[in-house]
Amino acid sequence: MDLSGSRDVISSLPDDISSHILSFLPTKEAASTSVLSKKWRYLFAFVPNLDLDDSVYLNPENETEISTSFMDFVDRVLALQGNSPLHKFSLKIGDGIDPVRIIPWINNVLERGVSDLDLHLNLESEFLLPSQVYLCKTLVWLKLRFGLYPTIDVEDVHLPKLKTLYIEATHFEEHGVGLTKLLSGCPMLEDLVLDDISWFIWDFASVSVPTLKRLRFSWQERDEFPKSVLLDTPNLVYLKFTDTVAGKYPKVNLDSLVEAHRSSLVEASIDKLPSSCDAIPIFNNLTHLTIESNPRVGWQSVPGLLKNSPNLETLIFQGLIHKATYRCGDVCLCKKPRKEILSCLSSSPVKVIKILKFGENSDDMEKQREQIKYFLETMPNLEKMILYYNTPSVEDVTEVSSRLQRLVSKVASSTCIVQLISDNLSLSSTVSTNGLLCF
Known part of the structure; x- marks a missing residue:
């Protein structure tokens, strides 16, 4: 470091290193560095990670003002970056954000080859993700969290590189069929988290992924249990399961399972609970x-x-x-x-x-x-x-x-x-x- 104060050491760093440093900051703070100098004005355009959260952007008394300001800010950020490659895109928004504005943002980052996509859309109106999300060839990590109308409707699914999938508080349009269709389009999936997925209302729930290594499932309702659950995961080594025992398990393939966590935080009423000894599969390698x-x-x-x-x-x-x-x-x-x-x-x-x-x-x-x-x-x-x-x-x-x-x-x-x-x-x-x- 130059302790004499005669030289700006940070500004003398190569552009790629400066952009890498900025990628660790929240997007609002990283964007604010563009006013430091002419050189810094354009560095932000090459930051590979975007972390956008409307709850920390502004806090005025007028909620309409914060929503409008945030949406304009996101538009400017994406426009400034143009077509530059993007590694991670995290978007956390509450109600008040126009869903019409959200879809172009998501499509923008998908077209730029994003590999890590985290969407926390706490909206009070129904919102469906664009179909391009389920056809992205570059996604490796996908996390989806929704608001009052959490719905996933899938037609075609092809996520050839996806290794981690996290879905929270979500309903599927086709119930168990929708989840099966989604998982079948992820041939490289290794980590799966299903948090508050109401599969107890389905006639049949299936997790059939040959490549899966880690599975976490959580459902917090106390008065229902899943009717039928199929687990065909021959390479699974870690399982954390927070739910009641299912009515039946027509197929269970857990030949590689080494570690399991079974939470008893959830319990069906006594008259509805199936016989645990009859329903629970055998875990030979646990x-x-x-x-x-x-x-x-x-x-x-x-x-x-x-x-x-x-x-x-x-x-x-x-x-x-x-x-x-x-x-x-x-x-x-x-x-x-x-x-x-x-x-x-x-x-x-x-x-x-x-x-x-x-x-x-x-x-x-x-x-x-x-x-x-x-x-x-x-x-x-x-x-x-x-x-x-x-x-x-x-x-x-x-x-x-x-x-x-x-x-x-x-x-x-x-x-x-x-x-x-x-x-x-x-x-x-x-x-x-x-x-x-x-x-």
Whole structure:
């Protein structure tokens, strides 16, 4: 750097480097650099990334003024850039933006070879994307989020380079057929996120993508479950599924699955919930499974998941507190006396259990300890149990450690190690069956 102040070091950088630096700024701030000098006036035209957000553009009292100003700003930016190549285009807008103006913006960036397209269109009127979005030969990353009328209507789909597809809060015109048609036009797809896709109203939902490696699905309604779900993803290695168990699975191909996250944040009413053991497919290659617990929801699907994961090695619970119900099966005590339980855990291959949010509800601490004791008693292959206990009190950690020491020495296998970790105190306690307690 020239510390004497006699030379403008930044302005002496090559144009391509300066444009690359500007690409990391929000578009409004990057565009403002054009007033610095004659040289900087035209640098913005070569910025490969555009990040346009009407919520941070202006904040006048007149909402019509902000909408008009923002639309004029986008028009000027695109006109200034002309036909220069574009890598990323991110557009986040609320209601008040004229849909007629949006379509030319999208077509503009598609014609310029955009590879990363992020559209968050929070409109209060119905809006359909131009068909060119589904026929773009350069798209590698596509994210679609909509407003009150979230609709995708696809005719022809050909996205030969697309590897990541993220769809949020969206309905398909042809229901399950529309999703199937969209996915069939993505021969290179590796990552798929379907967030709040209401496929429970469809007669049939299908995700059939041979190249898919990672799938995340989330639906937050509590009173419905999907009727029929087909998963034909032979190369899938990661699955995060937040939904109720489907009525049936006519085909499931998850031969490569290694890690799965099953959230119990969503639950159908008891009279509508299908039999979890019958419906849940077999996961032969699954080695890591995460269960998210919630006090309002039971563990109905957990027994089926464990029974149908014959090679499971690591089981992670994000909290132990769940709704007590007779349908939780034999993975917990719930409403059944201990002597009446013949647990499927006794044949479980799980070697490691991690319990996050341990002690989060101090009123239920005794129930949590009973559940831990139950795991230790009934799982013969268990080698390690790790409890993550966040508390600001050293005394709490000491007391819990002492209780665990007494519990483990009575019920755990001689090869099992129990660890209590408190990140807030930078403190780790290890309890083994020989009575050692290490800090």
